[in-house]
Structures are given as C-alpha cells and as structure tokens.
Amino acid sequence: MGLGGWWIAPKQKYTVRYGLAPNATSLFQRNIYNAFFNTIRRVKGQIFFVVLPVGSFWYLWTRATEYNKWLYTKDGRETLERLSA
Numbered sequence: 146m147g148l149g150g151w152w153i154a155p156k157q158k159y160t161v162r163y164g165l166a167p168n169a170t171s172l173f174q175r176n177i178y179n180a181f182f183n184t185i186r187r188v189k190g191q192i193f194f195v196v197l198p199v200g201s202f203w204y205l206w207t208r209a210t211e212y213n214k215w216l217y218t219k220d221g222r223e224t225l226e227r228l229s230a
Contacts, residue, residue: 165173215221216228 147220
C-alpha cells in the first residue's frame with residue numbers, strides 16, 4: 146500500500162463496488178421462475194419427437210433380437226432353412 150500502510154497512505158482512487166438493487170433481484174428471481182416453466186413447456190412440445198422414434202426403434206430391436214434367438218433354436222431351424230433357401 147505504500148507509505149506506512151493505512152495511516153499515512155493517500156486515499157485509494159477508482160475502486161468500484163458492484164451491487165444489485167432490490168428491484169433487479171426480483172427480476173432475476175422472476176427470470177428463474179419463468180425459465181423453469183418455459184423449459185417444461187418446451188420439453189412437452191418436443192417429447193413426441195424423441196420418445197416415438199426411440200420407442201419404435203427399441204420395440205423393433207427387441208422383436209428382431211427375440212426372433213433371431215428363436216431362429217437358432219430347435220423349433221426355429223426349419224423356418225431358418227426355409228428362409229435361407
């Protein structure tokens with residue numbers, strides 16, 4: 146700090162204090178509240194674009210896997226031979 150600390154030192158210039166006014170904090174709280182419900186609204190609007198394709202893919206994948214397992218059992222051998230020929 147120079148010149149003997151806080152006793153003799155000249156007053157410090159150009160210090161800046163940052164604060165938040167009460168009306169600004171209420172706006173911030175309202176933005177958080179609105180962001181939460183806006184996120185829910187947007188997710189509800191997009192959920193069918195994600196769930197339907199993923200669900201369809203999962204259903205077809207499990208059916209195909211089970212059918213493939215069945216084809217390589219004793220019961221499915223003749224069907225497999227018929228399909229291969």
